[in-house]
Amino acid sequence: MGEIFRFKNIKFKIWSNDHGPPHVHVTKHRAHAIVNIETLTVKKSNGFTESELKLIQQQIFKRKIKILEKWEEIHGKN
Secondary structure (H helix, E strand, O other), X not given: OEEEEEEOOEXXXXXXXXXXXXXXXXXXXXXXXXXXXXXXXXXXXXOOOHHHHHHHHHHHHHOHHHHHHHHHHHHOOO
């Protein structure tokens, strides 16, 4: 799949060959994070500041239903 939305210079992606639990990959230049869609837990992060991670979590929360629908469209329901 790839990019599902962009906020400022931050890209939010879901990969079709990925595994559960539902999560998004977030990138900006050389920074990368993996965030659980349902809990907003940051599973991994490299290169993002704490304030950027909070912003990322807020953007996922605002779009949570649509992002989960996209995950289920790609991967099926858990």
